[in-house]
Amino acid sequence: MCSSSDPLTKNFDHHEAEGRIYSLWEKSAAFRADPEKGGDPFVIVIPPPNVTGNLHMGHALDNTLQDILTRYHRMLGDNALWVPGTDHAGIATQAVVERHLAGEGVSRLDLGREKFLERVWKWKEEYGGRIIGQLKRLGASCDWSRERFTMDFGLSRAVREVFVSLHEEGLIYRGDYVVNWCPRCRTAISDIEVEHEDRDDSLYYILYQGVNGGPSLTVATTRPETLFGDTAVAVNPQDSRYPRTGDFQVRLPLTDRVIPLIRDAHVDPEFGTGALKVTPAHDLNDFQIGKRHNLPIVSCVNQEGLLTAAAGPYQGLDAASARKKVAEDLEARGLLVKTEPLRHAVGLCYRCRTLIEPLISLQWFVKTAPLAKAAKEAVEEGRIRLVPQSWERTFFDWMDNIRDWCVSRQLWWGHRIPAWYCVKCGKTVVSRGDPSRCPDCGGGLERDQDVLDTWFSSALWPFSTLGWPDKTPDFQRYYPTTVLVTGFDIIFFWVARMMMMGLKMTGRVPFRTVVLHPLVRDASGRKMSKSKGNVIDPLTLIDAHGADAFRFALAAQAGTARDLKISEERVQGCSRFVNKLWNAARFSLSHIANLPTIPGPLSLDLPSRWIRSRLNSAAKDVGEFLNSFHFDRAADRVYRFFWDEFCDWYLELIKPALYGKDGEARESVTRSLYGVFSAALKLLHPFTPFVTEELWGKLPRADALLTLSAFPREDPEKEDQEAEREIGRLMDLAKAVRQARADFRVPPGVKLSPAARPRDPATAALIEEHSSLLLKLTGADSIRIAKETEAPPLDAARTAFAWGEVWIPLSGRVDLRKEEERIRAEKERLEKDAEKARAKLQNPGYLAKAPAEVVEETRERLEEMIEKLKAAEKSLELMEGMRRNRD
RNA sequence: AGGCGUGUAGCUCAGUGGGAGAGCACUACCCUGACACGGUAGUGGUCAAGAGUUCAAAUCUCUUCACGCCUACCA
Numbered sequence: 001m002c003s004s005s006d007p008l009t010k011n012f013d014h015h016e017a018e019g020r021i022y023s024l025w026e027k028s029a030a031f032r033a034d035p036e037k038g039g040d041p042f043v044i045v046i047p048p049p050n051v052t053g054n055l056h057m058g059h060a061l062d063n064t065l066q067d068i069l070t071r072y073h074r075m076l077g078d079n080a081l082w083v084p085g086t087d088h089a090g091i092a093t094q095a096v097v098e099r100h101l102a103g104e105g106v107s108r109l110d111l112g113r114e115k116f117l118e119r120v121w122k123w124k125e126e127y128g129g130r131i132i133g134q135l136k137r138l139g140a141s142c143d144w145s146r147e148r149f150t151m152d153f154g155l156s157r158a159v160r161e162v163f164v165s166l167h168e169e170g171l172i173y174r175g176d177y178v179v180n181w182c183p184r185c186r187t188a189i190s191d192i193e194v195e196h197e198d199r200d201d202s203l204y205y206i207l208y209q210g211v212n213g214g215p216s217l218t219v220a221t222t223r224p225e226t227l228f229g230d231t232a233v234a235v236n237p238q239d240s241r242y243p244r245t246g247d248f249q250v251r252l253p254l255t256d257r258v259i260p261l262i263r264d265a266h267v268d269p270e271f272g273t274g275a276l277k278v279t280p281a282h283d284l285n286d287f288q289i290g291k292r293h294n295l296p297i298v299s300c301v302n303q304e305g306l307l308t309a310a311a312g313p314y315q316g317l318d319a320a321s322a323r324k325k326v327a328e329d330l331e332a333r334g335l336l337v338k339t340e341p342l343r344h345a346v347g348l349c350y351r352c353r354t355l356i357e358p359l360i361s362l363q364w365f366v367k368t369a370p371l372a373k374a375a376k377e378a379v380e381e382g383r384i385r386l387v388p389q390s391w392e393r394t395f396f397d398w399m400d401n402i403r404d405w406c407v408s409r410q411l412w413w414g415h416r417i418p419a420w421y422c423v424k425c426g427k428t429v430v431s432r433g434d435p436s437r438c439p440d441c442g443g444g445l446e447r448d449q450d451v452l453d454t455w456f457s458s459a460l461w462p463f464s465t466l467g468w469p470d471k472t473p474d475f476q477r478y479y480p481t482t483v484l485v486t487g488f489d490i491i492f493f494w495v496a497r498m499m500m501m502g503l504k505m506t507g508r509v510p511f512r513t514v515v516l517h518p519l520v521r522d523a524s525g526r527k528m529s530k531s532k533g534n535v536i537d538p539l540t541l542i543d544a545h546g547a548d549a550f551r552f553a554l555a556a557q558a559g560t561a562r563d564l565k566i567s568e569e570r571v572q573g574c575s576r577f578v579n580k581l582w583n584a585a586r587f588s589l590s591h592i593a594n595l596p597t598i599p600g601p602l603s604l605d606l607p608s609r610w611i612r613s614r615l616n617s618a619a620k621d622v623g624e625f626l627n628s629f630h631f632d633r634a635a636d637r638v639y640r641f642f643w644d645e646f647c648d649w650y651l652e653l654i655k656p657a658l659y660g661k662d663g664e665a666r667e668s669v670t671r672s673l674y675g676v677f678s679a680a681l682k683l684l685h686p687f688t689p690f691v692t693e694e695l696w697g698k699l700p701r702a703d704a705l706l707t708l709s710a711f712p713r714e715d716p717e718k719e720d721q722e723a724e725r726e727i728g729r730l731m732d733l734a735k736a737v738r739q740a741r742a743d744f745r746v747p748p749g750v751k752l753s754p755a756a757r758p759r760d761p762a763t764a765a766l767i768e769e770h771s772s773l774l775l776k777l778t779g780a781d782s783i784r785i786a787k788e789t790e791a792p793p794l795d796a797a798r799t800a801f802a803w804g805e806v807w808i809p810l811s812g813r814v815d816l817r818k819e820e821e822r823i824r825a826e827k828e829r830l831e832k833d834a835e836k837a838r839a840k841l842q843n844p845g846y847l848a849k850a851p852a853e854v855v856e857e858t859r860e861r862l863e864e865m866i867e868k869l870k871a872a873e874k875s876l877e878l879m880e881g882m883r884r885n886r887d
Numbered sequence: 888a889g890g891c892g893u894g895u896a897g898c899u900c901a902g903u904g905g906g907a908g909a910g911c912a913c914u915a916c917c918c919u920g921a922c923a924c925g926g927u928a929g930u931g932g933u934c935a936a937g938a939g940u941u942c943a944a945a946u947c948u949c950u951u952c953a954c955g956c957c958u959a960c961c962a
Contacts, residue, residue: 008921010921010922011924196958196959203962219962220961220962221962222962266960267962268960268961268962270961271961271962272961272962276961276962277962278962279962283960283962284960285960285962286960286962288960342961344961344962345959390891390892391891393890393891394890394891394957394958397889397890397891397958398957398958401958401959488956488957489957492958519956523898523899525955556900556910557899559900559901560892561892561893561900562891562893562955562956563893563955563956565899565900567899569899570899570910570911572924573910573911573924574910575924576924576925577924578924579922579924580921580922580924580925582921582922583921583922583924583925584921584922585921586921586922587921587922588921589921590921630901632900632901633901636901636909636910639909639910640909647921647922648926651921652926655920659920735927735928738927738928739927739928739929741916741927741928742915742916742927742928742929743928743929745915747916748916748917776919779919833906836906837906840905840942840943843942843943844942845942845943846905846942846943847942848942849941849942849943850905850942850943851905854905854943855905857905857906858905858906861906
């Protein structure tokens with residue numbers, strides 16, 4: 001009768017278990033994918049984290065969701081592959097190493113390119129493994145044998161192949177263009193790497209005096225220091241304040257230069273004075289105006305952000321001090337008409353938040369329009385699905401308005417651009433190999449100094465990691481990948497570019513579905529940042545509460561909202577669930593340990609049939625939710641199944657049998673428990689992999705790994721409506737007794753003797769059959785079936801159901817006045833609801849148009865309400881009668 | 888300026904055409920032989936406001952308000 005000695009500690013020791021279990025998975029090559037094996041491919045490529053980075057909350061969420069999907073599909077029998085890897089992260093990594101060198105008093109220029117790169121590689125070797133270890137602590141079931149790095153040999157080869165072939169097609173070109181220049185990083189960055197922020201600035205009104213009797217104009221500008229780069233003043237051709245025809249010139253203030261007045265439709269007559277200073281070298285729009293009007297280009301700010309010789313005496317000043325000085329000097333000469341405050345958006349470098357200096361320079365570009373068109377079509381035609389779909393519109397807008405992508409970066413760490421320039425004839429050679437001589441003149445070649453934007457290699461990630469451009473078995477089996485999981489903040493940086501490159505280079509979509517999850521915020525919804533001091537370290541939470549609790553907290557909150565507010569309390573809450581699981585296991589295993597044989601007859605009793613039916617429903621729902629990427633609802637469903645249905649009802653319902661004298665029943669119930677419990681572990685595994693794997697190992701005869709077992713699938717045969725209906729009635733009864741006990745404050749020691757009056761003999765039989773169960777659930781003393789004609793005593797708590805009535809005699813414990821009040825209130829509520837239902841059923845429109853089953857349901861509900869009302873009325877009648885007698 | 892999103896119980900959020908839900912918090916009772924990180928029973932909401940469509944609206948449409956995010960060539 002007694003269970004064997006307790007094999008489990010009271011709580012799950014995640015510190016001890018997690019590392020051990022992860023090595024077990026690794027040793028068993030559980031996550032290794034095999035292209036030779038069968039099964040539908042299910043493939044995810046990881047959004048590669050920065051190779052020298054640390055796991056942050058965003059990674060934690062992103063990878064938890066990927067892991068849930070991968071484990072789920074692996075258990076479904078799909079050929080699941082999760083490709084891991086890291087990104088070289090050009091600017092970020094170079095900046096970190098440079099900062100480190102600065103500590104030694106060395107700059108990268110001191111070292112030279114080659115030595116500097118050696119140091120970065122060394123840095124990478126030293127810190128590159130860290131984030132991989134952190135992903136493992138999270139439980140990520142990646143195939144580590146396929147780990148890639150964006151600067152691996154194979155991936156570099158893919159980069160070069162793409163660059164050269166796009167160049168051959170004319171989709172990559174080199175040209176002079178106004179680019180976003182970060183004077184601190186000393187490199188160009190792409191348009192989307194610029195962050196915009198509203199700043200309070202001044203708008204300076206500067207007088208440009210007319211020459212030869214022509215009109216003078218006042219122009220409004222926020223950047224007076226760039227006037228040295230002005231090569232025209234422009235007004236709108238429709239603007240009547242200015243001469244619409246005729247050639248005029250104005251004097252450029254503080255200089256002896258004279259520039260023309262031009263007319264261009266770009267100028268907004270409403271802004272400032274309607275006259276615009278045109279600075280083609282330092283403003284993209286001015287650059288375009290300049291092109292239209294063949295204006296000369298004068299650079300007055302250099303790549304260090306300092307004014308050039310074109311600024312005469314101002315040469316060498318930085319932009320901010322030049323602005324001040326220019327304004328002063330203009331004022332001194334009476335050329336500064338006025339200044340007014342202006343709040344406007346300024347561009348900042350996304351990495352260092354330095355003010356962006358637009359300036360003209362020679363850069364490499366990808367011609368994006370044709371690539372973007374293909375990407376847009378793939379989404380329009382449903383070959384790529386965005387989840388949630390609401391992102392499509394934003395995506396389309398961006399694809400329609402995309403500008404060419406500046407891909408050269410003035411850095412050393414990255415894929416060096418495969419372009420060479422002939423020192424003799426100036427020819428540009430772009431080549432897959434490393435050429436040594438100019439093919440035209442035989443002259444020497446110098447390689448382009450720049451590297452490619454980090455996102456260029458990231459854009460190839462879904463196919464470069466699988467071996468492309470070779471037709472490897474992996475590429476053939478696993479490309480296109482299945483799902484891409486990432487935050488919506490990098491749709492344009494990464495997702496769109498993978499689509500463009502994938503479609504262009506492989507002719508196929510890189511993935512079929514893009515799952516865009518929320519961004520992790522702190523508990524009050526603020527973005528986490530070091531400066532705000534509100535960063536929560538995922539590893540701290542894993543240490544404190546375990547990876548399972550942490551993952552569950554993330555999954556349970558990964559809904560369709562854009563923010564996910566994480567807090568330690570939340571994770572702690574989920575650790576209670578893990579604890580519940582552990583203790584339910586402790587209980588279950590102590591009984592399972594007594595099973596003589598695992599194979600054998602299963603219990604056919606009501607609780608066993610019921611939980612099998614509920615398990616089936618949970619498996620169905622969890623599967624559906626995961627298939628539609630509703631992680632939050634899947635987590636909620638599995639939680640409810642385990643806690644409410646399995647623990648709170650099922651385990652309690654089978655206790656009498658487990659402790660009972662009937663050996664045969666005990667054995668079959670235990671065997672059923674074994675089956676349901678192991679299925680529950682499977683259902684939970686994708687969410688809480690460590691604790692479930694640990695418990696699986698404690699099950700007898702479970703030699704294989706849980707992570708490689710089969711996920712429970714819906715099986716209509718397991719649905720048991722009869723069992724559900726019957727347990728539902730027993731639950732009604734139990735709840736009625738418990739409620740009466742609570743409402744009338746019956747002390748636990750006092751026994752109750754409820755009576756039930758079901759309306760059909762089957763329910764009566766059901767109650768009699770399970771009376772001992774009911775006694776156990778309610779703490780009642782006895783339970784009986786009342787006679788048809790029997791009237792309940794006056795001082796009884798009465799509850800009515802569609803199937804009949806229950807009353808619990810409470811001699812002396814009922815405050816009649818209070819009870820009468822309660823019943824009256826309930827009666828009122830019932831009458832209201834019943835009236836609503838009745839009105840519905842009398843409405844011809846409702847009867848004609850509502851679906852039959854909805855009408856039927858309403859009818860049933862009304863019937864139940866009528867039953868309850870009858871009971872309530874009877875009680876009130878009796879009470880009134882008694883009061884009359886007394887009076 | 889445009890686009891997108893959000894507004895449901897004190898807090899965090901599910902629900903997206905047919906009886907207002909969960910977790911946490913709160914209240915009362917209970918250490919009942921897995922779990923007090925537990926059990927049982929409760930309190931709590933004109934589903935932001937208004938109008939419309941419908942037999943039926945938290946759910947669809949329009950308008951308004953509040954908050955948030957993204958994009959943009961007002962210098």
